[in-house]
Amino acid sequence: MTFNPGKDELEGRIRALHTALTARDPNFDTALILGRVNLLYLTNSMQDGLFVLKKDGSAYYFVRRSFERAKQECPLDILYPMLSYRDIPGIISPDFGSTYIEADLVPVSMLERLKKYFSMTAVNPVDGIMMDLRAVKSQFEINLITYSGSLHRRLIDEVIPSLLREGMSEAEFQGEVFNAMMKLGYHGVSRFSLFQTEMVAGQFGFSENSVYPTNFDGPGGMKGMGAASPSAGSMERKLKTGDIVFADIGFGVGGYHSDKTQVYSFGRPPDGEILKIHRACIEVENRCAGRLAAGVKPSAIYEEIMSSLPAALSQGFMGFHQSVSFLGHGIGLHVSELPLIARGFDKPLAENMVIALEPKCGIPGVGTVGVEDTYIVKDGYCECVTGGGKDIITV
Structure with a gap:
């Protein structure tokens, strides 16, 4: 398994960004990338630095820390050391013209520092362009996501059932799951664009x-543990017979994620009504997957599914207290990417987009049931890399 993209792969991504920018804006002059995940995508090195792409297609990666590591990780001949932005005008012109930046990531204070050293006639967002490029995966990326999915299945099907024991806290469970993930080869962090x-x-x-x-x-x-740490498991809540165990996990290798959710019932099988609702979620996942193919509009899938939900999902579907307005989301270097399977996403799906479908339902006094799996969009069909929706597993 190859975990690092080669020179040709990275050069192709940079060319694609340049093509997209020039097609979007004939006045485009300069693109600046500072976000670590986008730097990884374009250079294979997440450093404290600045990637610059010019209208003539030339690219530069100015690195403050660590230049030595960047030289080890980035196979491209675009690396330049810098101590501060003032070093850059010695390499390229400080006239950046119509400039594109990651508007969702770059704080105002950083933009003001950039403007201190570079002139910009206009500042435009590059975020949507980058996300559109990243939405369609290369074979290299597909291979990593598929591998992540295979390890993810082992974690869900084989490892987690062996971890559950009466009296353990949610925090203990989460810690033991994380340890098991690391042993399987997890890259150690779940990244979100949110x-x-x-x-x-x-x-x-x-x-x-x-x-x-x-x-x-x-x-x-x-x-969670409380107001200051709502995303870590509770220390007080202990596992007991009859509990539903909800595990929504973003696994990942080499920077690329898969997403899968499994529900377990501890000590005894779930009640019939709980199982009925869970199986209705599986039905929805299967129906969504049956429509997931190149050329299909995500909004059309969403409208079709939401207009004909099983009766068992009439309450609590896609969130108990406050429902979310999507059925699935793109996944890659971030767990949350484009496209969404949601209203308003009218651009047709493309081959090698990767989508996590996650129909779930909250049941008062019981918990959240449902499923989630990761799918690769193909021409006329989709391919599941995480095994598909399963019944509640009794442990």
Whole structure:
């Protein structure tokens, strides 16, 4: 398994960015990339630095820390050391003209520092262009996501059932799951493009805690340790017979993620009504997957599914206290990417987009049930890399 993109792969990504920018704006002059994940995508090195792409297609990666590491990781001949932005005008012109930046990432204070050294006739957002490029994966990226999915299945099907024991806290469970993930080869962090989103390894909850109100924009809930740490498991809530265990986990290798959710029932099988609702979520996932193919509009899938939900999902679907307005999301270097399977996303799906479908339902006094799996969009069909929706597993 190759975990690092080669020179040709990276050069192709830079060319694609240049092509997209020139097609979008004939006055485009300069693009500046400072976000670590986008730097990884374009250079294979997440340093404290600045990637510059000019209208003639020339690229530069100015690195403050660590230049030595950047030389080890980036195979491109675009690296330049710098101590501060004032070093850059000695290499390229400080006249940046119509400039594109990551408007969702770059704070005003940093933009003002850049303007101190470089003249910009206009400042435009590059975020949407980058996300559109990253939405369609190369074979290198598909290979990593597929590998992540295979390890993810082992974690969900084989490892987690062996970890559950009566009396353990949610926090203990989360810690042991994280340790097991690392042993399998997890890259150690779940990255989200959502603003100020923190996540240790996923969403975990025992029964009623999995419908607890949360600031995370997803259908599940999580109580956490309290107000200061709502995304870590509770120390007080202990596992007992009859509990529903909700595990929504973003696994990943080499920077690329897969997403999968599994529900377990501890000590005895779930009640029939709980199982009925869970199986209705599986039905929705299968129906969504049946429509997931190149050329299909995400909005059309969403409207079709939401207009004909199973009766069992009439309450609590896609969130108990506050439902979310999507059925799935793109996934790659971030767990949350484009496109969304949601209203308003009318651009047709393209081959080698990767989508996580996650129909879930919150049940009062019981918890969140449902499923999530990662799919690769193909011509006329899709391919699941995480195994597909499963019944609640009794442990």
